[in-house]
Every structure is written in C-alpha cells, then in structure tokens.
Amino acid sequence: MKQFISFLRKEFYHIFRDKRTMLILLAMPVILIVLFGYAITTEIKSVQVAVLDQSRDEATTRIIDRIGASEYFELYKVLDSYEEGEALFRQGKIRLLLVFPPRYASSSDAPVQLLADATDPNEATQITSYATAIISQWKMERQSEMNAVTAQSPGGNGQLSAGITPVVHLLYNPLMKGAYNFVPGVMGLILMLICALMTSVGIVKEKEIGTMEVLLVSPMKPIYIILAKAAPYLLLSLVNIITILALSYFLLDVPIAGSLTLLIAISILYALVALCLGLLISTIANTQQAAMLVSAVVLMLPVMLLSGMVFPIENMPVILQWLSNIVPAKWYIIAVKDVMIKGLSAGAIWKEVSVLAFMVVVLIVVSVKRFKIRLE
Amino acid sequence: MNKSNTINLSGIHKNYGKVNALQDISLDIKSGELFGLIGPDGAGKTTLFRILTTLLLPDSGKASVCGLDVVRDYREIRRRVGYMPGRFSLYQDLTVEENLTFFATVFNTTIEENYDLIRDIYIQIEPFKTRKAGKLSGGMKQKLALSCALIHRPEVLFLDEPTTGVDPVSRVEFWDMLDRLKQQGITILVSTPYMDEASRCDRIALMRTGKCLSVDTPAGIRSTFSRLLLAVRSASMYRLLEDLRAFPGTYSCYAFGDAHHLTLKEESDAGVSSVVSGLETYLQAKGYTDVSIESIKPTIEDCFMALQPEA
Numbered sequence: 250m251k252q253f254i255s256f257l258r259k260e261f262y263h264i265f266r267d268k269r270t271m272l273i274l275l276a277m278p279v280i281l282i283v284l285f286g287y288a289i290t291t292e293i294k295s296v297q298v299a300v301l302d303q304s305r306d307e308a309t310t311r312i313i314d315r316i317g318a319s320e321y322f323e324l325y326k327v328l329d330s331y332e333e334g335e336a337l338f339r340q341g342k343i344r345l346l347l348v349f350p351p352r353y354a355s356s357s358d359a360p361v362q363l364l365a366d367a368t369d370p371n372e373a374t375q376i377t378s379y380a381t382a383i384i385s386q387w388k389m390e391r392q393s394e395m396n397a398v399t400a401q402s403p404g405g406n407g408q409l410s411a412g413i414t415p416v417v418h419l420l421y422n423p424l425m426k427g428a429y430n431f432v433p434g435v436m437g438l439i440l441m442l443i444c445a446l447m448t449s450v451g452i453v454k455e456k457e458i459g460t461m462e463v464l465l466v467s468p469m470k471p472i473y474i475i476l477a478k479a480a481p482y483l484l485l486s487l488v489n490i491i492t493i494l495a496l497s498y499f500l501l502d503v504p505i506a507g508s509l510t511l512l513i514a515i516s517i518l519y520a521l522v523a524l525c526l527g528l529l530i531s532t533i534a535n536t537q538q539a540a541m542l543v544s545a546v547v548l549m550l551p552v553m554l555l556s557g558m559v560f561p562i563e564n565m566p567v568i569l570q571w572l573s574n575i576v577p578a579k580w581y582i583i584a585v586k587d588v589m590i591k592g593l594s595a596g597a598i599w600k601e602v603s604v605l606a607f608m609v610v611v612l613i614v615v616s617v618k619r620f621k622i623r624l625e
Numbered sequence: 626m627n628k629s630n631t632i633n634l635s636g637i638h639k640n641y642g643k644v645n646a647l648q649d650i651s652l653d654i655k656s657g658e659l660f661g662l663i664g665p666d667g668a669g670k671t672t673l674f675r676i677l678t679t680l681l682l683p684d685s686g687k688a689s690v691c692g693l694d695v696v697r698d699y700r701e702i703r704r705r706v707g708y709m710p711g712r713f714s715l716y717q718d719l720t721v722e723e724n725l726t727f728f729a730t731v732f733n734t735t736i737e738e739n740y741d742l743i744r745d746i747y748i749q750i751e752p753f754k755t756r757k758a759g760k761l762s763g764g765m766k767q768k769l770a771l772s773c774a775l776i777h778r779p780e781v782l783f784l785d786e787p788t789t790g791v792d793p794v795s796r797v798e799f800w801d802m803l804d805r806l807k808q809q810g811i812t813i814l815v816s817t818p819y820m821d822e823a824s825r826c827d828r829i830a831l832m833r834t835g836k837c838l839s840v841d842t843p844a845g846i847r848s849t850f851s852r853l854l855l856a857v858r859s860a861s862m863y864r865l866l867e868d869l870r871a872f873p874g875t876y877s878c879y880a881f882g883d884a885h886h887l888t889l890k891e892e893s894d895a896g897v898s899s900v901v902s903g904l905e906t907y908l909q910a911k912g913y914t915d916v917s918i919e920s921i922k923p924t925i926e927d928c929f930m931a932l933q934p935e936a
Contacts, residue, residue, distance in 0.1 A: 251730055251733075252730055255726070255727055255730035256727075256731070262716075262719055262723065263716070263719075267718065458712070458714065458716075459710050459713070459714035460716060462678075462714060463710065463773075463774075464731065465703070466678045466703050466706065467703060467728075467731050467732055468700075468703055468704045623680050624681055625681060625682075
C-alpha cells in the first residue's frame with residue numbers, strides 16, 4: 250500500500266509539473282464547451298430570406314412581417330422577379346426564397362413556394378420547416394379569427410376548416426437548443442481523451458525513457474503499476490466532469506433534470522472504459538507519438554463520428570450503425586442524455602450501463618493479459 | 626548448481642528475428658566478484674543483462690541468479706537484484722530526493738534504512754537534492770542512478786554501461802565506488818565498452834557480436850598475448866600506419882592513441898630482433914627520421930583486437 254501511495258504521488262508530480270499536460274487537462278473542457286456553445290452551433294439563426302410577392306395583399310404582408318420578425322430569419326430583399334432570386338442564390342446572399350402566388354389572400358389554400366439553398370441539406374431542411382411552421386401558424390390563427398367572426402353572426406355561411414392541424418410540443422428541449430445535444434457529446438469526448446490518451450501516453454513514456462525497465466525489475470506487482478498509472482487520471486476526469494456540468498449549467502443554461510449522483514456514477518463507469526482502452530493502447534504502442542496517434546485515430550474519430558454526437562446514428566448505413574455499437578461513447582451519450590436532459594432514473598438506462606460494464610470487464614482482462622511483465 | 630556461483634549461464638541463445646544477439650553464452654560468476662562484460666556496441670551485453678534481470682526470455686539455455694531460475698523464479702529475482710539500465714532511467718521531472726524516495730518505497734524500504742550503503746555516493750549529490758534529476762550533470766546522474774539501484778541493498782548489482790557518457794574523472798571515481806561496494810559483499814556485474822576499465826574488474830569476459838571470446842582475469846587475458854608488441858611513433862602518424870601495414874613482416878597494426886601497436890609474424894625471440902632491425906631500415910628507407918620503436922606490455926584492448934573471431 251505504501252508502494253502504491255508513493256507511486257500515486259509520483260504520478261501527480263509528473264502531471265502537475267508538466268505545463269502542457271496541465272493545459273490539456275484544465276483548459277480543454279472549457280475551450281470545448283465554449284467552442285461548441287458559441288462558435289460551432291447547428292442552430293438556425295438570422296438566415297437571409299428574399300420574398301417574391303406576386304399578390305401584395307394584406308395576407309402576404311403579414312406573413313412577410315412575421316418571417317422578418319422571427320429570430321431565425323432576416324428579410325434580405327423583396328424581389329420583383331424570379332430571376333433576381335436566382336441571382337441572389339448564386340451569389341450566396343440568401344438561403345431561402347418565398348414565392349407567393351397572385352391573389353394569395355382570396356384563395357384559402359393557395360400554395361406558397363419555398364426555395365432553399367440545399368448545399369447544406371440539414372440546414373435546408375430546418376430552414377424550410379421553420380418557414381413552413383410560421384406560415385401554417387399564421388394560417389391557423391386566421392382560420393380561428395374567421396371562425397370567431399362567423400360564430401358571432403349566426404346563420405353566416407362561414408366554412409369550418411376540415412383540415413387537421415397538428416399541435417407540436419417539443420419534449421425535453423422545448424427551445425431546441427444545440428447545447429442539450431453537444432454537452433453529453435463533449436463529456437464523452439473529454440473523458441475519452443483524458444483517460445485513454447493520457448494514460449496510454451503516461452505508460453508509454455515510462456517505456457520510452459527506460460524507467461519501465463527499472464520498475465519491472467522491482468518487487469512491485471505489474472497490476473499496481475497499472476493501477477497507479479490510471480488512478481490519477483480517473484480523479485482528474487472527475488474534476489473535468491464537474492467543470493463541464495457547471496459550465497453547461499451556468500453558462501449554457503442546460504438543466505440537470507435527473508440525479509447528479511447517477512450522472513457522475515455513469516461518468517465514472519465510462520471513464521473506466523476509457524482508462525482500460527488507454528491501457529490496451531499502451532501495451533501496443535512503444536513510443537509516445539504512436540500512442541497519441543492510435544488514441545486519436547482509434548478513439549477520437551469514432552467518438553466524434555460514430556457516437557451520435559455529430560451525426561444521427563439512425564441515418565447511417567447499417568454497417569456503420571452496427572459498428573457504432575462498439576463505440577463506448579455512443580452508450581455513454583445515450584445514458585447521459587436520458588439522465589441529464591430527460592431526467593430519467595437508473596432503471597431507464599440499465600442497458601447502457603450493462604454494455605459499458607461489460608466493456609470494462611473485457612478490456613481489463615485483455616489489457617492485464619497483454620501487459621508485459623517482461624520487455625517483449 | 627554450484628553454490629559459490631551467484632550467476633550461472635549455460636548455453637544461452639537469443640535471436641531478434643534474424644539477428645543473433647547471443648550465441649551459446651556460458652559463464653559462471655562467483656559470489657562477491659566484480660565481473661566485467663567488455664565489448665563494443667552490438668556485442669550483446671545489454672541483451673545478456675536483460676536476460677539475467679528477467680526482462681527477456683532466452684531462446685534456449687539456462688540461466689540462474691542467486692540459485693534462482695531467471696524464467697521460473699523471476700519474481701524472487703526481482704526482489705533481490707539491483708539494476709541500472711544503460712539509459713539514464715530516472716524521472717527527469719522529479720528531484721534527486723524524490724527519485725531516491727520513490728525507488729526506496731517501490732522496493733519496500735526507506736532511505737534511512739540503508740543509508741549507510743549509499744552514503745559515500747549519495748553524500749556527493751546530497752547538496753543538490755532539491756534539483757530536478759534532468760538538470761544534473763552526467764556524473765551526478767550516474768551517482769543518483771547508482772544510489773537508486775542500491776537503495777534496497779541488493780545481493781547482485783547489474784550495471785549496464787554505467788560509465789558511458791561520463792567524464793574521465795567521474796569514471797575513475799565510479800570504479801572506486803564499485804570497489805567499496807564489492808567490499809560490502811555485493812556481487813557486481815558491470816558492462817563497459819571502455820577497454821581501459823577492464824583492469825578494474827576481478828574477471829572479465831570479452832564479447833563481440835553475441836559471442837563470448839574469452840573469460841579470465843585481466844592479467845590472465847593479457848598473458849595469453851603471445852606475440853611481441855611494439856609501440857611505434859613518428860611525427861606523421863597516418864602515413865606511418867599505412868607504411869607499417871605494408872611492411873612484409875607485419876602481422877597486425879592498429880592506431881592506439883599516440884602510438885601504433887604493431888605485432889610481427891615472427892614469433893620466436895631469436896627471429897624477432899632481426900625483424901625489428903629490418904623494420905628500422907625499412908622505415909629509414911621510407912624517409913622517416915624520428916621513428917621510435919619500443920616493446921610494450923599488451924593491454925586488454927590489444928588482446929581484444931588479437932581475438933578476431935575466426936571467420
């Protein structure tokens with residue numbers, strides 16, 4: 250036990266005395282949160298819109314006003330011709346063009362044409378659906394106004410609308426904030442980076458400078474060497490979890506709907522998976538550079554691409570969906586979203602927890618087996 | 626297994642892929658001996674150390690340390706030996722004292738417990754104990770590494786090229802320290818590429834390209850040198866080397882610091898003097914005026930050069 254504590258102290262000396270490590274450990278969570286929170290946002294804001302209004306009546310004017318007033322859109326120009334709109338699309342001045350047919354107000358179900366720049370398909374889908382929502386809301390309101398008018402004059406021949414109007418209620422994230430999605434993702438990313446990358450680099454560094462040789466030729470059991478190398482990073486990742494949660498709660502207004510204890514417990518489980526992956530990498534790589542490269546390619550890319558953090562897994566080809574199952578971050582992100590955003594209890598995430606626990610067991614067995622008690 | 630032998634090696638082979646790192650090495654190192662492995666880079670010294678410190682498995686052959694098998698009893702061996710690898714294997718970002726404390730705890734001991742053993746060495750670096758190990762000079766690093774390897778009072782000490790990259794004064798000091806450790810009853814196996822350090826060992830093994838060429842005391846090895854050895858000096862040494870090699874009576878000639886060491890084909894004492902006078906005339910004819918030729922005692926390096934592997 251004294252051996253172990255002394256080893257731990259040594260590990261903390263290494264971490265605290267290396268400015269670069271400290272920078273990665275402390276600054277990265279803050280940078281990532283701020284970057285994702287403010288710079289890299291998938292939310293729609295101030296999209297430039299042009300309008301070709303061929304009826305110029307009371308109805309179209311009110312719709313145009315509403316579009317312009319919404320925070321999603323900014324009215325760029327009211328056009329005189331269709332060609333003008335095409336030119337603006339080509340110049341990249343506008344992302345959406347609304348075309349009202351002649352005599353729009355007098356025909357109750359006249360179509361409005363929406364033209365969107367679909368170079369970014371996701372954005373185009375979002376823009377058009379937002380615009381559609383604004384228009385149909387206006388239509389609904391007018392309908393109810395008209396119904397009210399007809400109701401006041403009995404015997405009037407006002408027609409009741411037979412259309413079905415969906416009432417949309419967004420669960421868990423009513424404001425559709427991007428932060429709700431990326432905070433769990435950033436947590437998955439940072440824990441993976443700190444636990445896996447730092448642990449693997451830390452162990453490989455001892456191999457590289459030759460101290461591993463001395464440690465191996467000592468009575469210290471290899472399992473203690475592994476544990477002592479991994480433990481500090483588990484502790485530091487806890488600090489990071491708390492930093493991220495605090496930042497997202499106070500800075501980005503992401504609520505913590507579920508139990509904080511449960512959230513931290515899953516995070517520790519996930520950190521363990523990452524630590525074991527780091528150990529596994531350290532048994533393969535012989536130089537710090539190789540360890541870093543393997544960590545980046547084998548761990549970071551899947552976390553970014555296959556975890557559902559950036560791209561929805563449901564939209565991927567079947568083989569990638571299947572592959573995403575072995576990405577620990579996928580399960581972690583699902584569990585964190587369930588607990589943090591939806592406020593679900595432990596019973597709802599048993600599947601994710603057992604997948605992660607299974608991964609820990611398999612990885613520990615494999616990496617302890619692979620850890621060499623000798624040099625080759 | 627002989628009890629008075631601390632280290633036994635018999636028929637050890639080790640290959641790295643196609644490279645034969647060690648070929649049929651058999652050695653017995655006695656208890657309390659200061660034993661030197663002498664040979665250039667690539668001789669297989671480090672591989673041999675790693676097999677004995679249980680870091681590598683031999684491909685074939687048997688090896689034991691303190692009567693314990695290096696493969697089967699690796700755990701117990703690791704408890705009993707001290708190892709200082711060839712590279713400077715300390716934590717550069719830890720201070721002198723932190724390094725020593727760390728290695729003491731790893732070996733389940735404290736600095737105080739075995740301070741008497743390392744005092745002579747550690748006292749020289751103690752004034753710098755709050756300095757980071759990475760900021761020490763080569764000689765001080767080496768003293769710290771030795772202190773760390775000794776802190777748990779090992780029965781056997783393995784030192785892999787401890788004097789490489791260390792200044793000549795520190796090297797002499799280092800060997801003095803090893804002498805004192807030997808008096809404490811510690812068996813020491815040390816390797817070095819410097820032939821001049823060989824004479825400080827009780828016995829040495831000359832190694833080259835994975836083979837053990839000869840094992841004996843330094844004096845014993847020197848006595849096997851049968852030919853007359855001449856040191857030849859002149860103002861233009863480079864031209865002299867070529868001319869000496871071109872001399873028909875020359876057996877071998879190598880540049881050794883300030884003189885060329887020359888051996889002759891003629892081995893009988895009677896014949897030698899006539900060959901030497903023949904050499905003087907040969908050199909005079911070549912235009913040398915300041916040549917000095919003297920008979921010298923062979924060094925270990927001369928013996929090593931003479932032990933060319935039979936191709």
